[in-house]
Amino acid sequence: xxxxxxxxxxxAAGAGxxxxxxxxxxxxxxxxxxxxxxxxxxxxxxxxxxxTYCEVCFWKCAGWTYVDKKGSIRKIIxxxxxxxxNGRLCPRGTGGVxxxxxxxxxxxxxxxxxxxxxxxxxxxxxxxxxxxxxxKMKGVADKYGPEAFALFNHGSPGSHFKHLFxxxxxxNEGEPxxxxxxxxxxxxxxATFGSWIGSPEPTDIRDTKCLVLIGxxxxxxxxxxxxxxxxxxIDRGATxxxxxxxxxxxxxxxxxxxxxxxxxxxxxxxSWIHVLIYEELYDKKYIxxxxxxxxxxxxxxxxxTPEWAYGITTIKPDVIRKTAREMANASPSVIVHPGRHVVxxxxxxxxxxxxxxxxxxxxxxxxxxxFYFKESVPVPKFPQPKYPHHEWDWKxxxxxxxxxxxxxxxxELLKASIPEFEYKHQIKSWIVAGTNLPLTIPDKELFxxxxxxxxxxxxxxxxxxxxxxxxxxILPECTYLExxxxxxxxxxxxxxxxxxxxxxxxxxxxxxxxxxxxxxxxRLGLGEYFNYDDIEEVLDWQLKKMGTSLEEMKKIGVxxxxxxxxxxxxxxxxxxxxxxxxxxxxxxxxxxxDHGFDPMxxxxxxxxxxEGFYRLIYGRAPMHTFSRTSNNPNLADLMDSNSVWVNxxxxxxxxxxxxxxxxxxxxxxxxxxxxxxVRVTERIRWDSVYMVHGFGHTNKKLTRTYGHGASDSKLIxxxxxxxxxxxxxxxxxxxxxxxxxPEGEVES
Amino acid sequence: MRYAMAIDTKxxxxxxxxxxxxxxxxxxxxGYCRDWIVENVNGSYPNVEIELRSERCNHCDNSPCVRCCPxxxxxxxxxxxxxxxxxxxxxxxxxIQSCPYDARYSHPDGYVDKCTFCDHRLAKGQSTACVSVCPxxxxxxxxxxxPNSDVSKALRNRTSxxxxxxxxxxxxxxxxx
Numbered sequence: 004x005x006x007x008x009x010x011x012x013x014x015a016a017g018a019g020x021x022x023x024x025x026x027x028x029x030x031x032x033x034x035x036x037x038x039x040x041x042x043x044x045x046x047x048x049x050x051x052x053x054x055t056y057c058e059v060c061f062w063k064c065a066g067w068t069y070v071d072k073k074g075s076i077r078k079i080i081x082x083x084x085x086x087x088x089n090g091r092l093c094p095r096g097t098g099g100v101x102x103x104x105x106x107x108x109x110x111x112x113x114x115x116x117x118x119x120x121x122x123x124x125x126x127x128x129x130x131x132x133x134x135x136x137x138x139k140m141k142g143v144a145d146k147y148g149p150e151a152f153a154l155f156n157h158g159s160p161g162s163h164f165k166h167l168f169x170x171x172x173x174x175n176e177g178e179p180x181x182x183x184x185x186x187x188x189x190x191x192x193x194a195t196f197g198s199w200i201g202s203p204e205p206t207d208i209r210d211t212k213c214l215v216l217i218g219x220x221x222x223x224x225x226x227x228x229x230x231x232x233x234x235x236x237i238d239r240g241a242t243x244x245x246x247x248x249x250x251x252x253x254x255x256x257x258x259x260x261x262x263x264x265x266x267x268x269x270x271x272x273x274s275w276i277h278v279l280i281y282e283e284l285y286d287k288k289y290i291x292x293x294x295x296x297x298x299x300x301x302x303x304x305x306x307x308t309p310e311w312a313y314g315i316t317t318i319k320p321d322v323i324r325k326t327a328r329e330m331a332n333a334s335p336s337v338i339v340h341p342g343r344h345v346v347x348x349x350x351x352x353x354x355x356x357x358x359x360x361x362x363x364x365x366x367x368x369x370x371x372x373x374f375y376f377k378e379s380v381p382v383p384k385f386p387q388p389k390y391p392h393h394e395w396d397w398k399x400x401x402x403x404x405x406x407x408x409x410x411x412x413x414x415e416l417l418k419a420s421i422p423e424f425e426y427k428h429q430i431k432s433w434i435v436a437g438t439n440l441p442l443t444i445p446d447k448e449l450f451x452x453x454x455x456x457x458x459x460x461x462x463x464x465x466x467x468x469x470x471x472x473x474x475x476x477i478l479p480e481c482t483y484l485e486x487x488x489x490x491x492x493x494x495x496x497x498x499x500x501x502x503x504x505x506x507x508x509x510x511x512x513x514x515x516x517x518x519x520x521x522x523x524x525x526r527l528g529l530g531e532y533f534n535y536d537d538i539e540e541v542l543d544w545q546l547k548k549m550g551t552s553l554e555e556m557k558k559i560g561v562x563x564x565x566x567x568x569x570x571x572x573x574x575x576x577x578x579x580x581x582x583x584x585x586x587x588x589x590x591x592x593x594x595x596x597d598h599g600f601d602p603m604x605x606x607x608x609x610x611x612x613x614e615g616f617y618r619l620i621y622g623r624a625p626m627h628t629f630s631r632t633s634n635n636p637n638l639a640d641l642m643d644s645n646s647v648w649v650n651x652x653x654x655x656x657x658x659x660x661x662x663x664x665x666x667x668x669x670x671x672x673x674x675x676x677x678x679x680x681v682r683v684t685e686r687i688r689w690d691s692v693y694m695v696h697g698f699g700h701t702n703k704k705l706t707r708t709y710g711h712g713a714s715d716s717k718l719i720x721x722x723x724x725x726x727x728x729x730x731x732x733x734x735x736x737x738x739x740x741x742x743x744x745p746e747g748e749v750e751s
Numbered sequence: 752m753r754y755a756m757a758i759d760t761k762x763x764x765x766x767x768x769x770x771x772x773x774x775x776x777x778x779x780x781x782g783y784c785r786d787w788i789v790e791n792v793n794g795s796y797p798n799v800e801i802e803l804r805s806e807r808c809n810h811c812d813n814s815p816c817v818r819c820c821p822x823x824x825x826x827x828x829x830x831x832x833x834x835x836x837x838x839x840x841x842x843x844x845x846x847i848q849s850c851p852y853d854a855r856y857s858h859p860d861g862y863v864d865k866c867t868f869c870d871h872r873l874a875k876g877q878s879t880a881c882v883s884v885c886p887x888x889x890x891x892x893x894x895x896x897x898p899n900s901d902v903s904k905a906l907r908n909r910t911s912x913x914x915x916x917x918x919x920x921x922x923x924x925x926x927x928x
Contacts, residue, residue, distance in 0.1 A: 080884075
């Protein structure tokens with residue numbers, strides 16, 4: 004089928020031919036990517052250090068970028084005062100220098116063009132590209148209203164474009180952080196404790212006596228502060244209980260690893276609740292004082308015994324009892340971790356409710372070694388006019404569906420972009436800033452239909468990510484090492500802020516997101532919302548109001564503030580109002596009940612794989628962030644592809660060997676774009692396979708990672724939607740092995 | 752003085768930060784490394800264990816690499832650190848063959864390269880790049896002759912092992928088990 008917007012695999016119109024010439028091998032052993040030809044290390048005293056906070060993942064650790072006398076970035080080191088990293092960046096933060104050095108970076112603005120019937124990109128000046136995007140924004144506003152322009156975003160660039168969109172008159176913005184990641188836990192915990200978890204998680208891991216991980220793989224999920232604190236907890240002899248069908252790194256460090264049958268976690272959680280209540284192990288004083296709904300909960304879980312759960316989960320009743328008692332013994336210094344990427348089976352808000360309820364029964368919310376009360380310092384708003392009212396946003400399209408969603412649902416914005424779905428309000432154009440939708444959103448066909456339906460797509464990114472192949476205009480953002488962004492004000496034990504300042508001038512013709520947003524704003528007649536020449540003015544104004552200055556923050560990088568909201572933990576017997584309907588911790592959720600949902604969680608059976616198929620489980624590797632980093636030269640050097648983990652029994656059945664390439668085909672007949680290498684390992688159950696998310700890139704301009712491994716997102720076509728908040732449950736997909744090339748060409 | 756390192760396998764998550772930090776600190780070209788991660792899996796599902804180890808040159812007391820070096824480029828400096836003088840190295844690779852730990856590699860500029868225990872940092876009172884960056888704090892470094900050094904304390908309180916003890920090289924990396 005010929006579509007309006009061909010996915011552009013190779014630049015046809017001559018943009019950046021040099022970037023294409025770099026083969027995947029030429030950099031190996033070549034020296035173009037190491038900072039200089041100096042063989043000897045350069046000492047820190049001979050370099051200048053520039054404050055930054057990291058953008059390789061979204062934990063945002065503060066650090067120092069070291070630049071040598073020749074102007075080369077040599078290394079990035081954590082800021083000792085930063086509670087996100089305590090002076091120690093993770094491999095991605097340390098390897099952030101690769102993001103700057105990557106020769107595959109977007110270098111100039113690009114505009115889609117057709118030459119001899121073939122679509123490609125041509126280089127454009129900023130002037131021309133910005134004029135074009137602004138004219139499209141103006142055109143949409145005139146024809147359909149500004150609401151028809153949607154923003155997909157993630158990370159720091161998103162905040163600048165959100166400001167632009169609010170000034171322009173659109174509230175249609177979505178980021179995968181909600182419906183493809185942590186939305187359900189925010190809903191589940193808000194319904195129970197009246198508070199989101201947020202990021203960084205206020206888990207007091209360093210002082211915990213018992214850490215319970217439900218599929219959370221801290222250590223592979225390299226959110227720095229949590230990994231550091233888990234290590235401290237290990238040093239202090241804390242008990243770790245990990246529930247995972249895979250022997251994750253965290254599971255290997257656990258006293259108890261519960262190798263659960265996938266998709267049955269809720270049954271285990273309910274049986275733990277049963278044990279805590281019926282063995283009277285819960286924190287009675289805490290529950291009496293702070294919680295409501297215990298009687299209903301007790302009646303609700305009456306039959307949810309460990310024996311009942313055994314039949315579902317395959318976890319033995321004595322192990323269920325023993326682990327429940329371990330938690331109770333550690334109470335209140337116990338954390339049943341909410342997890343982060345929790346969109347699994349579509350009943351995820353309910354599973355998170357069960358996790359929240361467990362924490363309540365253990366009295367851990369607001370207690371040392373449990374969850375602390377986080378606090379952040381407000382950043383004053385730079386003077387600007389009030390944002391205009393918008394007539395509608397994504398929520399108005401839902402007709403009452405997903406009532407507890409409080410952030411834009413990316414998948415719903417995609418559907419609203421497709422006329423066939425006949426949504427009341429239609430999306431006509433997009434800006435995509437800092438998120439690689441094709442490898443992030445499940446159901447790629449839906450994404451492609453949406454991309455083909457809209458009139459215009461502008462992509463802002465640092466790299467030629469897969470999403471850029473769908474763009475009409477590509478605007479090259481400089482990396483975080485070359486730009487300012489807004490102040491990082493993080494909720495933590497101690498409120499604190501961090502500054503990101505450029506260490507070097509932007510390479511090539513790249514520009515910071517704040518500048519791009521302002522240029523568009525100025526062109527749209529929204530200059531009064533961008534009432535400054537340089538973002539330094541905004542930052543200095545804000546920082547001075549916060550008792551410091553841009554000059555001082557450049558020297559210290561991180562500033563801490565005293566708490567003003569009260570103590571880190573609840574004092575014994577202290578009166579406390581929870582921000583729920585009843586002011587209490589709700590074991591019985593009145594909010595859920597009001598919206599017609601089960602006020603207490605129930606176990607629902609989910610489909611299991613048919614013979615010859617295996618549940619597709621995906622996760623993270625500590626040196627990569629989603630699909631963002633797979634082309635980073637330093638990080639690709641650590642891991643340049645994913646593999647599919649296969650249990651030896653399954654491997655025997657299929658005659659698979661480690662290192663052998665296979666294609667994966669899912670239950671709907673969808674085949675991976677590329678082959679993936681098998682890893683035969685005892686670390687995975689026989690009914691499941693596992694792969695690291697973020698590989699299988701289809702854009703050839705990503706020379707180091709194109710065609711390496713398989714994309715889990717491509718194989719996720721069965722999406723189980725969470726009725727409460729619109730989360731896209733992605734763990735209900737099953738794959739089988741194709742050992743011969745299915746003649747599957749790279750997608751066109 | 753005797754420098755040594757202890758690696759806590761109970762805390763290491765195998766993230767590879769030590770590898771990247773070494774590369775950026777010591778300007779090691781991409782595609783090569785002076786330290787690396789090993790994952791050992793034992794047992795069968797669900798009775799499985801993993802050992803994760805951050806490995807590098809063992810700075811052996813009895814170093815075959817130094818003994819076999821025809822030019823004297825491989826040598827031992829104060830604290831027992833095994834080093835290679837780049838401009839004296841002819842790149843013959845004998846040392847690479849002799850090392851039971853595969854700790855050396857041929858640098859594209861024609862010499863053999865390896866971990867230096869970041870002696871340039873030690874001289875300034877800093878620890879090695881890998882120790883300084885490790886998010887799990889699983890690497891302990893210091894002087895074995897000093898009972899209060901991090902490495903001495905770690906070894907005192909824990910059981911440990913060395914790799915390939917049968918090679919007789921008296922390695923100075925200790926893995927806490």
